[in-house]
Amino acid sequence: MARLTDPITILKGIGPAKAKQFANLNIFTLRDLICHFPRGYEDRTSLVPIEKLEPDKPACFRAMVMNTPRTAHIRKGLDLTRVQVADHSARLTLTFFNSKYVSEQLQYGKEYIFYGAVSGDFIGYNMTNPTFEALDSAPVTTRRILPVYPLTAGLSNAAMLRAVRQALAVCDPPAEILPEEVREKYGILPAERAYTAIHEPSSMAEAELAKKRLIFEEFFVFSAGLALMRTARAEKKAEPYGKTDLEAFYKVLPFSLTGAQRRAVEEILADFRKGAPMNRLVQGDVGSGKTMVAAAAAYCTVINGKQAALMAPTEILAEQHYASLGRLLSRLDIRTELLTGSMTPKEKKLVRERIASGEAQLIVGTHALLTDATQFSDLGLVITDEQHRFGVGQRAKLSAKGKDPHLLVMSATPIPRTLALLMYGDLEVSILDELPPGREAVDTFLVGESYRPRINAFIRKQVAEGHQCFVVCPAVEENEELGIKAATVWAETLQQTVFPDLRIALLHGQMKGAEKEAAMAAFARGEADVMVATTVIEVGVDVPNATLMVIEDADRFGLSQLHQLRGRVGRGAAKSYCILTSRNKNTETLQRLKALCKTTDGFKIAEEDLKLRGPGDFFGSRQSGLPAFRVADLSFDLATLKEAQQASSEWIDAYGASDLPEAKALRERIGDLFQRAEGTMN
Numbered sequence: 143m144a145r146l147t148d149p150i151t152i153l154k155g156i157g158p159a160k161a162k163q164f165a166n167l168n169i170f171t172l173r174d175l176i177c178h179f180p181r182g183y184e185d186r187t188s189l190v191p192i193e194k195l196e197p198d199k200p201a202c203f204r205a206m207v208m209n210t211p212r213t214a215h216i217r218k219g220l221d222l223t224r225v226q227v228a229d230h231s232a233r234l235t236l237t238f239f240n241s242k243y244v245s246e247q248l249q250y251g252k253e254y255i256f257y258g259a260v261s262g263d264f265i266g267y268n269m270t271n272p273t274f275e276a277l278d279s280a281p282v283t284t285r286r287i288l289p290v291y292p293l294t295a296g297l298s299n300a301a302m303l304r305a306v307r308q309a310l311a312v313c314d315p316p317a318e319i320l321p322e323e324v325r326e327k328y329g330i331l332p333a334e335r336a337y338t339a340i341h342e343p344s345s346m347a348e349a350e351l352a353k354k355r356l357i358f359e360e361f362f363v364f365s366a367g368l369a370l371m372r373t374a375r376a377e378k379k380a381e382p383y384g385k386t387d388l389e390a391f392y393k394v395l396p397f398s399l400t401g402a403q404r405r406a407v408e409e410i411l412a413d414f415r416k417g418a419p420m421n422r423l424v425q426g427d428v429g430s431g432k433t434m435v436a437a438a439a440a441y442c443t444v445i446n447g448k449q450a451a452l453m454a455p456t457e458i459l460a461e462q463h464y465a466s467l468g469r470l471l472s473r474l475d476i477r478t479e480l481l482t483g484s485m486t487p488k489e490k491k492l493v494r495e496r497i498a499s500g501e502a503q504l505i506v507g508t509h510a511l512l513t514d515a516t517q518f519s520d521l522g523l524v525i526t527d528e529q530h531r532f533g534v535g536q537r538a539k540l541s542a543k544g545k546d547p548h549l550l551v552m553s554a555t556p557i558p559r560t561l562a563l564l565m566y567g568d569l570e571v572s573i574l575d576e577l578p579p580g581r582e583a584v585d586t587f588l589v590g591e592s593y594r595p596r597i598n599a600f601i602r603k604q605v606a607e608g609h610q611c612f613v614v615c616p617a618v619e620e621n622e623e624l625g626i627k628a629a630t631v632w633a634e635t636l637q638q639t640v641f642p643d644l645r646i647a648l649l650h651g652q653m654k655g656a657e658k659e660a661a662m663a664a665f666a667r668g669e670a671d672v673m674v675a676t677t678v679i680e681v682g683v684d685v686p687n688a689t690l691m692v693i694e695d696a697d698r699f700g701l702s703q704l705h706q707l708r709g710r711v712g713r714g715a716a717k718s719y720c721i722l723t724s725r726n727k728n729t730e731t732l733q734r735l736k737a738l739c740k741t742t743d744g745f746k747i748a749e750e751d752l753k754l755r756g757p758g759d760f761f762g763s764r765q766s767g768l769p770a771f772r773v774a775d776l777s778f779d780l781a782t783l784k785e786a787q788q789a790s791s792e793w794i795d796a797y798g799a800s801d802l803p804e805a806k807a808l809r810e811r812i813g814d815l816f817q818r819a820e821g822t823m824n
């Protein structure tokens with residue numbers, strides 16, 4: 143018997159080359175293979191007489207080969223093989239393109255099971271490239287419900303199917319984690335049956351049951367994990383802060399806080415006065431001023447003799463927070479330090495020494511904060527900015543650097559309630575539902591290619607008025623995906639042929655950290671008129687003089703992402719604009735984009751986005767900090783989510799500390815999952 147952790151290369155037919163193709167799908171072990179679930183099924187159970195085949199509806203039929211297949215060489219690279227087949231009802235001509243093996247495999251006078259669709263023409267029925275199997279072979283692609291797998295180049299569905307089947311034959315599926323009581327109450331299949339049936343269902347109904355079990359299981363593991371974290375945290379203690387008077391801080395602020403900011407700060411101070419670690423999410427639309435709320439919390443922590451750490455998802459953002467918070471807090475004699483991955487080893491070492499000694503009071507940084515080398519003297523507060531970019535595990539890792547520090551997470555992406563429950567089920571929430579005074583909504587337009595001259599003229603106009611523009615492209619380089627605008631190429635085109643007299647800058651994720659910073663800083667100083675960029679500018683970056691954002695091929699982005707990008711303009715006093723271009727004529731796509739032109743309410747946009755794209759794509763690729771659910775789809779499986787959440791809290795009460803094999807297996811799965819959620823950042 144093999145183990146789930148064994149590599150797939152122990153299977154027949156999977157050598158190093160094949161293994162690479164599987165690796166493209168993140169399949170390395172037998173477990174990965176068994177957990178590579180079909181995205182759908184084709185019901186090929188029933189056989190149809192040839193006469194009853196309907197055009198363009200693929201079906202299975204049994205037929206005899208009536209002649210020796212003949213191959214004609216049409217031209218270079220095109221061979222056609224034709225063969226006649228028949229059953230009791232009719233005859234049919236099969237045509238295969240470039241399939242030289244067909245003439246060896248299909249033998250005159252023998253019967254086979256075929257699967258394909260006929261196309262009708264005036265001579266009679268014809269069928270191209272059907273799959274077929276000998277009558278006496280075990281059904282693999284015919285006479286069954288065929289799972290349809292997510293695939294990658296070079297890997298066929300049949301190959302995937304064979305591999306999965308082998309894996310299921312040589313090892314047991316993942317262990318049962320749901321006690322029988324829970325399975326009975328919620329009508330859930332046992333693990334063993336579900337893992338087999340999802341790949342080889344005997345009926346469509348069984349496939350559905352298997353899917354339900356696996357969705358339930360995913361949600362169950364995740365919510366049980368959160369519940370365990372919550373329970374563990376409820377037992378923790380924190381020394382209440384003695385000083386919570388922020389007058390001095392308010393005095394150095396260049397503006398007064400909005401009502402919403404004040405409320406959030408008050409909620410935080412109340413947490414600080416309690417004897418337990420704070421766990422608070424500050425959620426507010428782009429530009430609502432979350433940074434100042436974080437600054438207030440950091441200030442309060444420092445005057446109570448402790449350190450505060452602020453972790454940002456990108457270097458650019460960390461830099462910017464460091465610059466603005468450092469300047470502000472230095473007026474209160476607070477020492478702010480920056481720690482990012484692209485600093486030299488020597489710089490990092492020096493900063494880390496000051497962090498360890500306690501000299502550094504507020505530390506702003508990226509993931510570099512998480513490494514073992516970073517040790518704090520007395521970490522009292524952990525802040526994560528743009529929380530949706532981080533995994534639950536990363537949040538926990540930074541917290542572990544202190545002794546039960548307070549936790550403040552900030553997110554600009556308004557998260558639909560269902561997702562919020564999952565991601566932040568263990569947090570209190572403060573909402574910034576008010577923008578600083580004087581902000582006007584960003585006017586947003588959707589245009590086609592025919593508007594190009596007008597877009598260019600508009601860019602010119604903004605620049606002539608002393609403002610700056612962002613142009614965002616969906617790709618970095620031309621060849622990434624055919625036909626979509628690439629930042630490097632587009633920057634070149636604009637500079638060479640459209641705006642030879644303007645200063646065009648370029649910013650994308652493949653540039654080195656230092657280059658990115660330099661480009662962004664230069665743009666912020668007004669040293670370029672137009673910044674052509676990819677979504678690296680999506681989070682947080684503040685250039686108040688930028689008044690126009692053009693988003694090329696906007697149909698390539700999610701609505702929430704577009705909303706987030708749009709938040710990069712409209713941050714100063716001048717009226718700002720966002721132009722979405724799309725060459726996609728699909729009505730649904732255009733409607734989706736038009737919705738964005740009409741509303742600036744981030745929550746509405748988020749709900750819409752979740753409905754349209756599902757959570758996997760919700761924040762762009764794999765950045766949700768949520769584990770990648772394999773089967774579950776948060777936008778559709780809400781009922782199951784609710785059941786699983788209920789079941790998991792019942793489970794914690796009944797089995798949280800139990801020694802049952804199911805309980806042990808569940809705790810193991812939770813550990814794995816949270817580690818994986820953490821891994822999705824990289």
Ligand code: ADP
Pocket residue numbers: 397398399400403426427428429430431432433434554578579682684713
């Ligand atoms: P976000 O919530 O998107 O992180 P920021 O904290 O970056 O927003 O704030 C956006 C801009 O608004 C910054 O330039 C900040 O200085 C400014 N700002 C924040 N709070 C106020 C306020 N109460 N009054 C005026 N401007 C403010």
Ligand code: MG
Pocket residue numbers: 432433527554682
């Ligand atoms: Mg921000």
